[in-house]
Amino acid sequence: MTKKAANSLADLGRFSEPALLVLISLADEPKHGYAMTRDIEQMTGQRLGPGTLYGAIARLEERKWIEPLQSDDRRRPYRLTGTGQRVLRARLDALRAVTKAGQSRLAES
Amino acid sequence: MIGHTPRRLRVARIILRAYPLSWRTRYEQEVLALLEDGGASAWQLLDLARGCAAARVRTIGRIPTVQTVGAILALWLISVGPGFVVGRALRWMVGWDLPFEGIGTILAAVVFARLMWLARRNARLNLDWGDPGRVFLGPWESAVWRVLAFTAVSLTMADDRSLDAFRTGLPVLRLMFTPALLASLWVDQHAHRPWFLIHRGLTRPPNVPTRPLGLS
Numbered sequence: 001m002t003k004k005a006a007n008s009l010a011d012l013g014r015f016s017e018p019a020l021l022v023l024i025s026l027a028d029e030p031k032h033g034y035a036m037t038r039d040i041e042q043m044t045g046q047r048l049g050p051g052t053l054y055g056a057i058a059r060l061e062e063r064k065w066i067e068p069l070q071s072d073d074r075r076r077p078y079r080l081t082g083t084g085q086r087v088l089r090a091r092l093d094a095l096r097a098v099t100k101a102g103q104s105r106l107a108e109s
Numbered sequence: 110m111i112g113h114t115p116r117r118l119r120v121a122r123i124i125l126r127a128y129p130l131s132w133r134t135r136y137e138q139e140v141l142a143l144l145e146d147g148g149a150s151a152w153q154l155l156d157l158a159r160g161c162a163a164a165r166v167r168t169i170g171r172i173p174t175v176q177t178v179g180a181i182l183a184l185w186l187i188s189v190g191p192g193f194v195v196g197r198a199l200r201w202m203v204g205w206d207l208p209f210e211g212i213g214t215i216l217a218a219v220v221f222a223r224l225m226w227l228a229r230r231n232a233r234l235n236l237d238w239g240d241p242g243r244v245f246l247g248p249w250e251s252a253v254w255r256v257l258a259f260t261a262v263s264l265t266m267a268d269d270r271s272l273d274a275f276r277t278g279l280p281v282l283r284l285m286f287t288p289a290l291l292a293s294l295w296v297d298q299h300a301h302r303p304w305f306l307i308h309r310g311l312t313r314p315p316n317v318p319t320r321p322l323g324l325s
Contacts, residue, residue, distance in 0.1 A: 033139055034146040049153045050121075050140045051160020058136065058164075074142040 009091045018048055018056040023065065023080065023088040030069055030079035033057070060084070117149040124157045129168040 012019050025031060025039045033053060041047045048056075057078065060066045065084030069077045080088070121144050125137050144153065 033143040037143070037147060049156025049160070050143055051156040051158070051163070053143070054136050054140055055160045055163055058132065074138040075146075076139055 009087055012056070012059055015052070015056045015059055018052050019060055020088075020091060021046075021048065022053070022056050022060060023084055023091075026066060026078060026080045027085075027088060030077040032071075032073075032075040032077045034075065036078075114149070117151075117154060118144060120154055121149050121157060124154065124161055127161050128164050131168075132164050 009016055009020060009023075021040045021044065022036060024043070025036045031039060033050075037048055037053060057066070061068070061078075063083075064081055065087055066078045067081050069079060071077060118141070121141065125133060125140060128137070140157070147153075
């Protein structure tokens with residue numbers, strides 16, 4: 001599951017990076033769109049545009065990695081599902097391995 | 110509200126109207142709320158327009174008829190290549206002036222059958238727009254295909270008779286091989302570039318619902 005899950009996030013094409021950021025943003029608590037953009041901006045210094053953000057949200061929702069919570073407000077919050085947590089964990093593990101390899105090679109050079 | 114102008118919000122509404130209906134039903138109000146909260150800069154409007162193009166392409170790519178026609182086109186592009194290359198190569202290297210149509214037809218039929226078998230086995234007759242070669246061919250077959258396509262284009266360009274053929278007017282089908290090869294090579298080479306709009310990330314993976322949750 002681990003490698004497959006990590007690769008499945010990469011299958012989102014140009015939305016894979018925004019999707020990863022959305023998953024990370026939702027990892028601690030449910031958030032609506034604006035809260036996600038603020039959170040991601042604080043994390044990365046990068047502000048996701050509405051087209052990119054909701055393109056990623058639509059793809060994540062289709063795959064059932066996130067799900068909307070009931071809300072009467074237009075600002076609908078989303079939360080991470082169990083599958084989403086597994087995918088995020090796998091992706092972060094893969095990135096950790098890449099980071100470790102890169103850092104050790106830089107240290108050797 | 111932070112720094113948005115009513116005019117920009119109006120523009121955002123116009124852009125949102127261009128999104129597919131299912132997308133609007135589900136996300137339009139959320140996006141408007143987001144823009145009202147965070148402001149609608151020109152960059153965000155541009156991003157919204159880009160997202161609209163992606164959503165449209167995604168929707169079109171999910172229409173079964175479009176997928177089927179696209180898959181047939183992709184198979185044809187991939188199938189005619191080897192026949193064309195072998196016919197050209199034989200004439201150029203050993204002087205065999207065999208009728209290209211004969212060789213091409215046989216080889217194309219073999220390749221076509223193989224591809225159909227692969228497609229059926231994988232149960233993926235939904236076209237991968239950006240990279241048909243990777244849907245219908247395995248990794249090594251895809252690599253061979255690139256070499257064949259490149260060779261074919263090179264040979265065609267180096268052969269004066271091709272230019273004569275264009276001038277004197279050969280059957281349309283024969284003349285279509287070169288643009289077909291160029292197109293498929295171009296598609297294959299550009300498949301994973303970020304600016305290539307129609308790429309594999311926009312196609313529906315198997316067994317994934319086509320509509321977001323919350324839609325009947």
